Amino acid sequence: MSNDLDDDFALFREQVKVDRRIRSETYQAPRQQRRIRSQQNTEQRTRQQQAEFFFSDNFRAYFPEGPVRFCADGESSHILKQLRRGDYPPELLLDLHGMTQAVAKRELGALLRACVRQQVECCAVMSGHGKGILKENLPHWLVQHPAVRAFHQAPAAYGGNATLLVLLK
Template identity: 65%
Template structure:
C-alpha cells in the first residue's frame, strides 16, 4: 500500500493546479420573434383567399372529367395528370368544411406548395351534396399559381379528388 500512496502523492504533486478555473459566462442571443402567424398576417392571407376565389365567377370547363390547363401551358399536362404521371406530395381534405373555410384552405395549400417547392398536390372534395366539388374547379381556375388540374386517377381518389399542378416561383 505504501507504493500506492507514494504514487498518489507523486501524481498530485505533478498535476498540481496553480489557479482555479473560472467559468466563462456566455450571453446567448435570443431569437427574433416570428410574426409570420400574427393575426394581422393571417387577416392578409384570408383577404388574399377571398380575392383569389369568387363565387360568382364560372369558368367554361369542358364536359366529362373535371380538367383545366392554363393558356400558356401544354395540353399534354392534362394527359399526364389523368394517367397519374405526377405524384401528389401534399393532400387537402375538404370534408366537413364550409365554402369560406374551403376557400381559405385551398389558398393556403397553393401557397404552401409554392413555398415548399411542391409542384403537384391533391384536393379531395368528396361526394356529399356536391357543393364543394362543383365550386372547386371554378376557384382553382382563378388562382394565378395553378398551371393545370384534372380529376384524379382512381388510386388518388377518383371522382372525389382533383390533382393540381402548381407553378413554382424561381
C-alpha cells in the same frame, strides 16, 4: 336657510382641501404591447385576405363534358394527359370533407400558398361526393389562382372522381 347651507359647503370644502391629486394605484399595461398585438392581428387578417383573394363565388368557368380538367394559357395540353394517367404523384393532400365553403376557400388558399412556398409541383384536393357543392365550386376556384398550371380528375389510385390533381407553377 340656503345661506346656512352655502356656508356649510364652503366650510366643508376648506376643511377637505387637497394639495395634490390622488393617483390611481391600478396598473396600466404599456401601450406598446397593444400595438404589437394589433400588428399581429393585422398581419393575420392580411394573410387570410390574401388566401381568399383569388377565389370569387361569382366567377364561373366553362368546362367541357367529361372529367373535370383545365389547362392554363401557354401550357401544353399534354400535361392533362399526364395528370389523368397519374404521372405526377401528389406531394400534399387537402381533404375538404365536412367544411363550409368559406373554410374550404381559406384552406385551399393556404394549401396553394404552402405549395408555392415549398416548391411542391403537384397536390391533390379531395372534395368528396356529398351534396356536390364543394365539388362543383372547387374547379371554378382553382381556375382563378395564378399559380395553377392545370388540374384534372384524379385516377382511381388517388381518389377518382372525388379528387382533383393540381399542377402548380
